[in-house]
Each structure stands twice: as structure tokens, then as C-alpha cells.
Amino acid sequence: MGWEIVSLVFGAISIGIAAYFFAWTMKQTNGNPVMEEFSKAVQEGAAAYLKRLFQALGLLAGIIAIIILVTLGWQKAVAYLAGAACSASAGYVGMYIATRANARVAWAARQGLKKAFPVGFNAGAVMGFAMVGVALIGMTLIYMIFGSPDVVLGFSFGASSLALLAKAGGGIYTKTADIGADLVGKVEFNLAEDDPRNPAVIADNVGDNVGDVAGMGADIFDSYVASVVAVMVLGYELYSKQADGVNFVVLPLVLGAAGVLSSLIGMLFVRTGEGNDPGRGLNMGTYATTAVFALLTLGIVFMLGFDQPMGIFWPTFAGLVAGIIIGVTSDKFTDIDQQAVQHTANSANTGPALVILDGFSYGLLSIVPSILGICVAMVASWFLAEHFGLAGTYGVSLAAVGMLSITGMVVASDAYGPIVDNAKGCAEAGHENEETIAVCDRLDAAGNTAKAITKGFAIGAAALTVLALFAAYAETVDVNVLDLKTPGVVVGLFLGAIMPPLFSALTILSVSRNAFSMVAEIRRQFREIPGLLEGKAKPDSKRCVDIAARGALKELIIPGLLAFIAPILVGLVLGKNALGGFLAGSIVTGIVFALLMANAGGLWDNAKKFIEDGAHGGKGSEAHKAAVVGDTVGDPFKDTAGPSLNTLITVMSLVATVFGPAITSIALLSL
């Protein structure tokens, strides 16, 4: 027994904090009956979808667990199932509270910003702290029971498997509903966003919860766990023979505990006044958490008695700083006050084509600063570690943990976004007055401001995590060199490079196909339900919810299988060098496309908002119609394909690391 006890204790504290905020949120007034009805419909839709999703994923997880059981032993199979279950439960809790907080935020908004803001944020914090707690306890227990980071790798694999499908499925669901609702409701019938006459509004709001809350939660859970596990595995491979070797393994668990404490302190800084921008409050919280975490890390590295404490501290710190820099710079391409968004909005005067071209181009440009940030973080953490006599790869893995340790705070800010977005839907459904809806609008805008920073952390951390996993792969399968001059590595590189585009194509086509069915259904309802458009009859929302859910699950099968089978095939047929090249190729194009899609999507969204705020003729103008096309194209970019890519490359790295030793030893060729 050693320092891992600290991690267990803070894991429990984290869950305690989540429970406290849960109870606090549930005690708030649940809105008027119309809001309650709306909220209830969303709750039922979300719960029904997650139930079906988890049933399907349970089956898949069972099959994979059996494969692991047969090939790698029961310990890893158990760890795998535990990881999947923890990830699922964190997502479920987030969804549960989010779908109950929406009406409560809407009701509180009647009393102004100052009253409503904490409801949204505390509900988000439930998910943040629950997730960190579950992850810390899960990883620590698995490590304590089995005593090997290798088994914890199984836990991470379980979490990632679930995250990939939860994220991609949620992304397909939410955009099917969103695009369907927009194309018919907004464009054809000129209804406002969230107009209750639109049959797809409930599905759209369910989508926000299963995609942006549950999916995002599973995704960050996965990155968080993977970053910790990468440090544990590398620490074990590199230092287990040293006297203080175990400290290199448990270090990330202790850093996780420090993350809980710093997030809790950081939350005290999240406050807003009636006239202030609540987005600044969220960012203040993030900055405070970061500062506290840096200080705690400094204490920990001395407390654990490393020979070279600063060799641990500086790489971790480099990760933290890089996360903020990436967030701030990529914000330049998506912020509504910046030139990129406004230039694109201006192009809308010539129709949709230049909107698409501009947004796509700025999306491509936005890759540059983020990748430079990742490169600097990687090189800095590598050489800082080497400078103090530690392995460079270990330094890189610490930078990833540095970024992700403040996950509690990041997730709280992130989950806040869809919760207040939904609150606006509730307020519209409840026929609240202009003022209340304006409060909801401001809450919503704050979510977007905060998103820039948290997205920077998510992208940077995912990149560094997969680089650390890549190193872990190389250590576990004993690759000496991965020489780009050999055909095996080059072929692997190319094969890996096509995975993210392929995965993106399949998920976007899924959205397009489902949205097509949704459009047909919405048109049918307006045609066949008398009085619907006049507001005298209710739409059949359940059918729309059902189309979104069924479609999302069906469409998941092929891209999901691909992520698991492709690395195994490459390893089995082409051998371990090609598999190494494969991971590198997938990481490169994965990050490139993830950034492109996330930022282009965000930019289009804001260009539309900029016009809706009154520029170029405002709502209803030709420019606005053109900008709506951009926004619709951006939807699956930023909410379906883009954010799934991080998880895709994590899953493939884990598949390669977990199965690598077994499969590459029996490879057909060995290029």
C-alpha cells in the first residue's frame, strides 16, 4: 500500500462532491408544467436511446471481453469490462442530470442570470466530478488488485471502446435530428430554433444530451484514462527495475487526486454578476484550477521523493501551458469577433458556395497553430525530461496528464454548454417572456466562449496521449526502430492515414442518410397532421426520436468494427513495424482532420450567428440563408466526425498495444 491510497480517497471525495451537486441541482424548482413536459420528453428520449445503445454496446463489449479472455487472460477481460462499465456509468450520470437540469435552469432564468448560471454550472460539475471519481477509483482498484499497469491498459481499452461508439453514435443522433429540424423547420416553414411545432425539436434536444453530454463525457473519460495509463505503462516499462520505480507508475494517479482538489478550488472562482459575461467566469475557473494544479504538482513531485523532481514537474507544466495556448489560438478562427468569422459572413452575400470555401479554408488554416502548439509541447516535454535524465517519452506522457488532470473543471464547463442550450428549448416550449429567453441566450453564448479553452485542452491532450500510447506500443511489442525508409513503415503510414478520412466519411454519410429520412418524416407530419403548423395540434415527436435512435445505432456498426479490426489486420498481415507506421499515420491525419472539422464547424456556426445578430441583413436575408447552409454542413463536422477522431486514434492505439505482442508475433509478413 502506498500513494495509490491518496488516489482512492480523492476519487471517493470527487464522487461525494458530485453527489452533493446532484442533490443541490435536483432541489431547484423544476419549471412550469409545460417545461416539465418538454423536459420529461427529452429525458425519456435520452434514456431510451442510451438504454438501446448500452444494450448494443454490452453485446459488443461481451464479445471483445471473450476475445480478450481467450487470448490475453481473465484479468484483462475483467479490467476491460470494468472500464466499459465505468465509462458508461459516467456518461449516464451526466445525461441523467443534464436532462433534469434544463427545465430548472430555464425556470431560474426568470430570476436573472445570477440565479440561473449556478444551476447550469453545478449540473455540469456533477458530471465532471463523477467522471473523475469513477475513473480514479476504477484505475486504482484495478492496479491495486492485479498489480500491473498492463492490466490497467485493459481498463483503458474498455473505456475507449465504449467512448468511440457513444461519441460517434451520439454524434450521428444529434446531427440527424438537428439537420432534419433545420432543413424543414427553419428553411421551409420559417420556424424558429426550438419551435415546439417542429416534430424534430424533442429529438434535437435529446441529441444535445446524448451527443454533447453523454458522448462528450465518454470521450473525455477515455482520454483521461488513456493518458494516465500511458504514464503507468511507460513508467513500468522504463523504471520498474529502479528502487523508486513504483513511484513512476503511481504518479499519474496522485496527479489525478491533485486534479480533484484543484478543480474544487477552481470552482470557487466560477461566479458571475448580473451584468457580467458568464463565459469569463467559466474561463476564470479554468485558469484558477490550472494554477492550483501547478502548485500541487510541485508539492507532489517532492513529496513522492523523485531523484529529479523538476524533471517530473516541468514536462507536466509544459502540457498545462500548451493546452491554454492551443485553446487561445484556435479561438482566433472560430470566435465571432474575429476576422475569419466575419469574412466568412461577408462572403455569404454571394451565396452559400463562398461560405463553404471560406469556412473550409479557415478550418485548414486553424490546423497550423494547434499543431505547432502540440509540437512545441511535445519537444519541450521531451527535452525537459531528458535534461533531468528521464526518458523523453515519459515526459511527453506527463504533458498529456498535465493537460487532463484538470478534467473535472473542463468537463463541468463543457457539460454546462448543452445544458443551458437545452434550457433555452425549455424556455421556448414554456412560452417564457423575451427577457428570460435573453438570459438563456447569454448563458448559451458563455458556453461557446468557454468551449474554446476546453477544446484546446481536449485536442492537445488527445494528441499527446496518443503519442504516449504510441511510445507505449513500441515498448510493449519491443520495436527497436520504426524506420521511415523501410517499406513496411511507409505502407503502414499510408494505411493508417486513410483511417480517419474513412471513418469521417462513413459517419457523415450516416448523418446525411438519416437526416434524409428525418426530413421526409417531418414533411409528412406537416402534410398529414391537420393544424400542426397553426399550433393547434401536437407533432408526433416520438417517431422523430425513433428515427434518430434507430439510424444512429445501425450506422455505427461498420465504422465501429473498422476501428477494432483494421489495426489487428495490419498487425497480423504486415507485422509490428507496419503496425507502428499505421498508428503514426492515423495520428497525423486524425489530428489534422479533427482540427479541420471542429474549427470549420465552429466557424460556420458563428458566421451564421453573426448574421443573426444583425449583420448583412440579419435573419431571413439571402446572406442568412447562405450562412445556414454553412452551419448545416458544419454540424456533422464539429459534432459527429471531428470529435470522434480523437477517440478513434486512441482506440486504435490501445488495440495495437493490448493485442500487439500476441498478433505481431504470428504475423504473415514482417515488412
Place this chain on the structure above:
Amino acid sequence: MGWEIVSLVFGAISIGIAAYFFAWTMKQTNGNPVMEEFSKAVQEGAAAYLKRLFQALGLLAGIIAIIILVTLGWQKAVAYLAGAACSASAGYVGMYIATRANARVAWAARQGLKKAFPVGFNAGAVMGFAMVGVALIGMTLIYMIFGSPDVVLGFSFGASSLALLAKAGGGIYTKTADIGADLVGKVEFNLAEDDPRNPAVIADNVGDNVGDVAGMGADIFDSYVASVVAVMVLGYELYSKQADGVNFVVLPLVLGAAGVLSSLIGMLFVRTGEGNDPGRGLNMGTYATTAVFALLTLGIVFMLGFDQPMGIFWPTFAGLVAGIIIGVTSDKFTDIDQQAVQHTANSANTGPALVILDGFSYGLLSIVPSILGICVAMVASWFLAEHFGLAGTYGVSLAAVGMLSITGMVVASDAYGPIVDNAKGCAEAGHENEETIAVCDRLDAAGNTAKAITKGFAIGAAALTVLALFAAYAETVDVNVLDLKTPGVVVGLFLGAIMPPLFSALTILSVSRNAFSMVAEIRRQFREIPGLLEGKAKPDSKRCVDIAARGALKELIIPGLLAFIAPILVGLVLGKNALGGFLAGSIVTGIVFALLMANAGGLWDNAKKFIEDGAHGGKGSEAHKAAVVGDTVGDPFKDTAGPSLNTLITVMSLVATVFGPAITSIALLSL
């Protein structure tokens, strides 16, 4: 003196063939006075632009030549200038004949397909044979004079520098004019394509010539030369100490000679009857050329007396086969009769957003078969070479030469496309009857059919060429291993990976910016020139031509400089391993984005045509308007950014190889 004499002789023969077809084409009737006037306006616009372009490039080439002179010696500086001059002259000849053939094809179309088709094809053949002849003579002379493949590398660098700027500049020019003409003429005033009232029609037709003829010509010239030089450099580095070493160096020159002969024989198979599809005629010519070239290669490898003749033959043959396979499979994503195009056209019923999403997704999917084809070609040629005791890298470089040796035929088919496209413009301007215009339409469609196969060759060959150049870089700077486990290589990989997206973004934004000015100018003319819309007054075409030309040149500066400076900076700061990683990264994303953009653009174009052929309400329907948006987005994808990327990665590989030894030896860091 040895086998290189064969190359010189066939180079001269190739130029003779070009001269013959030139004279033949010029002898054809030049159309009626209106056509002549139209054709003359295009000639003047194209010549004026190329003059300005070459003046600007002359300055740039001069500066680079001085840098080479100072750092690498006068021989390479001379070779560099010769390469640039040869590339420019090949492009100029192509443009010259293309702008004179258009009216002649249009006039011949009055007498039917059978009469018009050879005029278009023979004019294309002028460029094909002129280019191959100039390239062979240039490379052979430089090699004979200086006796070192290293100096020929300078020639290739000159050709590539010019190609990059000619291609990107032409691409910006042509799409500025095209988008401008479409957005105002087609969308706002409902004019047909090439309606002479549209002020941008001349600029649009000039654009076809400077972009699709001169730019494409320079681009293929560059690939052709680079592939030959890569074999020469690798042959020299690997085998110069062997007794028959020189044969490994001159081999690609002799294969080039065989390419001339096979293209000439292949041309005999290019014929069409009145009722036939001329596209099949073009493809027959390509297939015949390929077969003859394979036979000739078999003869050559024995004639040159290699120890392992089949070790030379099989990799070359693998390249040929892969080229055809890549062309045929990528055709599935862009052909008007295939599911991808028709599905996208169907989505147009819901508006432009799903058209964009579908086309983009199919573009992403289209990456898969082409990259698989490249991988198979690479692995096959590598192991076939190794099987016979030759170096694998040499085998890969042979596969590239195999694909490109039939360049004469490929360019002839490729240049045919814009020539007959222009002929249609002439026919419209000359108020020809429906029947003649229908003949022009069928000629145009044939160009698209042929393009699929030739594009396969271009992409596959470019990929294998840069892989060969990558190997040449590693040989010349003496890199032992490029280990993906080291931070330098990984950072290089990421930095290289951002270059193609960055270059694409800059060029697409250029198009968007220029098109914006063009739209304003066209609107101004319709507003201010009385009687223009009624056809009673003439538009001020010159102003539009001027906007396109000035814009294209100005916008070239930043992306152009980037291509030269980035690899030098990486080499100077981070050292040779990082520069190796940089090249690999740029190759991976370069090929991915080139395929995505070329195929998505082609698909959108055909989805629009599918609707224009009568589907989903045909021309003027809402679906058609949505499809036009897709087509407009696709324009700079397929004609500006996409095709420039091949050249970009070739230029960067050449910069690295030419300057690598000098700069990496004084690198600041050596990661």
C-alpha cells in the same frame, strides 16, 4: 557516349512529331469571323497572362538561381534555369496551340464528330510530344555535359519551381473567372454557360487555357522529369561502383525514348466513328500505348545487358498496372453513371448542405482505393526489385517511371479536354446551330471519360515519384534511419503534415477573394453598360481578364514562398532527421488532400451535370441550384488546390534533396 544518344534521338523525333501536328492543326479552317474574334480574345488574354507570369517567375527563378550559384555552384544554377525554361516553353507551346485549336474544332464540328475529334486530339498531341521531347533532350544534354545525375536534379528543381507557380497561378486564375462568371451570370441573370453577354466569359475561357492546359502541362512535365531524375540519382548512389553502373543511371532516359515510340503507336488507336463515344477512343489509345511500352521495356532491359533484366522489368510493369487500376477505381467516385454521383444529386432535393456533405464524404472515401493502389504498387515494386537482388527503393522509382513514360499519350488526352471545352465556347459565340453544339458537347464528355484514367496515372506516379525522391533525399544527406520513435522525426512529420492543408487554404482563399472582386465587376457591368443584358452592347471583357490575372499573380507570392522556405527552415533549425520526417508528413497529407479535393470536385461537377441531363427537375430546378453550389465549391478543390498539391510535395522534396546536404550540416539543433 552510350545509350543516352537514343534518348536524344527520340527526344528530337518527339519534337518533330509535335511540329507535324502543329502544322496540321494550323492548316485547319479557323471558323467564322465571330469565332475567330472569340478565339483571338482568348489568345490575347492567355498570352498576356503567361507573359506576366513568366516575367514574375523569371525574376524568382533568377533569385533562386543566384542562391544555387552561391551555395551549390554554377553547374546546378545553369541546370536549374534550363529546367525552368524547358518547363515554361512546354507550357507555352501547349497554350499557343490550344488557343488556336478551339475555333478550328468548333468549325470542324459543323461537319460532325468524326471530323472534329482529330482536330482536338492532334492539337493535344502537340503539347504531349513537345513536352516529352523537350524534357528528354534537356535532361540528356545536362547529363551528357556535366556527367552527374546530381546536376540533373537541378534541372528537375527548375522544372518543379515553375510548375508549382504555373499550376497554382493558373488554378487561381481559372477558378476566379469561372466562379465569378457562374455566380453572377448563371445564378443571378440565368445566362447559359459561355453566353457571350457575360463579361467574364473570355476570362473563363482564358482560364481553361492557362490553368488546365499550360498549368497542367507544367505539372506533368515536372512529375515526368522528377521521376526520371529520381531513378538517375538512386541509380548513381546505389550502383555507380558497379561495372554496369552507368546503365542504372541512363535507363530512365532510354525508357523515355520507348515512351515516345509507344505513344506514337498508341495514337494510331485513337479513332472514333460518327456514332461512337470518342472517350473510348482516347482510352483505347492509352491502353495500346501501355501495352506497346511494356513490350519495349522488356526489350530494353535485355538490350542494356542488366544482370537481372527481370528485376528491372517487373517493377516498371507494376507501375503501369497500378496506374490503370487507380484510374479505374477512382472513377467509381466521380463517374456520372455511378452511385456516388447519383446519390449526391438526389440529396440536392434537400438543398445545398447535403450536396456538400455527401460530395465531401465520397471524396474522403475515394482516398481509400487510390492509396491502397499506391501501397500495392510500392510494396510490389520494392519486393520485385529485392527479389532479383536490386534495391527496393530503386524498384519503387522504376514503378514511377513506368507510369510516367507514357506521358506523351497522357498529356495528349488531357489537353484534348480543355481544347474541346473551349471549342464549345467558340461555337456558342459563333451562334452555331444545336447540332454543332451537341457535337461539341459529346467531344467535351469524352474528355471527362479519358480524364479518369490519366488522372490515375498522374496521382499514382506523383506518389511513387515523391517516395523515390524521399529515398533520394535520404541517400544524398546520408540519413541512416528515420526513426518514428525519435522526437525529431515526429515533429518533422507533424510540420510536414500541415503544409498541404496550409497551401490549400491559402490558394482557396485566394480564389474566394478574387472571385469576390470578379463578382463585383460583373455586377457593375450589367448595371452600368446599357443594353448588355439584351445583347445590344458588348461587355468589357478585358477588365475581367485583368482582374483574374492580377489577382492570380499577387496571390501566388505567399504560398509560393512557403514551399521553398519551409523545408529549408526545418532543415536549418531541426536538422536532417526532422527534414526527413517533414517530407514524409507532407507526402502523406499531400496525397490524402489531393485525392479528396480532386475527386470531390469531380463528383460535384458530375452531380450537377446529372441534374442538367434531366434528373430531379433538370436545369433551373431547386435541386439544380443546390447542385450548382456543390459544383462551385468543387471548382477550386479540383482545379486549384488539389492538383497543386502533387507539385508542392515534389518541390519540397527537391528543395530538401538539392539543399539538404548543405543546410542540414549546419543545422541549429539536430533532433
